Amino acid sequence: MRRNKTINDPTFAGRSPLDDTGNQYIIERTIPGADRLTAAELKAISQKSRMILEALGPQIQWQQSYVAEGKFYCVYEAPNKDIIAKHAELGGFPADRIVQVCRMIGPQTAEDI
Numbered sequence: 001m002r003r004n005k006t007i008n009d010p011t012f013a014g015r016s017p018l019d020d021t022g023n024q025y026i027i028e029r030t031i032p033g034a035d036r037l038t039a040a041e042l043k044a045i046s047q048k049s050r051m052i053l054e055a056l057g058p059q060i061q062w063q064q065s066y067v068a069e070g071k072f073y074c075v076y077e078a079p080n081k082d083i084i085a086k087h088a089e090l091g092g093f094p095a096d097r098i099v100q101v102c103r104m105i106g107p108q109t110a111e112d113i
Contacts, residue, residue, distance in 0.1 A: 026098075060079075084098050
């Protein structure tokens, strides 16, 4: 099974939050009632997503998602928006907006400058 990277992953260690993020994208998905999905429903969605990611290959990786009100905000690493849109289409997941991340900042940014 492919391991998906997260911000806390050691492969991200030493990366300044001001570094270019490469091919990282945020996907906004409107899913009414998302904040009321059960653990079992979230697990099923995650399993379906991972199955499609495995079929698409290692060039697209799901890093993490945030559920807020009626939306999912998903962070992916991919070579382009097209493969993210294909993942959404194959999974039946909405992809209302796909935006490329150009920089990351955080509390440590004040210290790095």
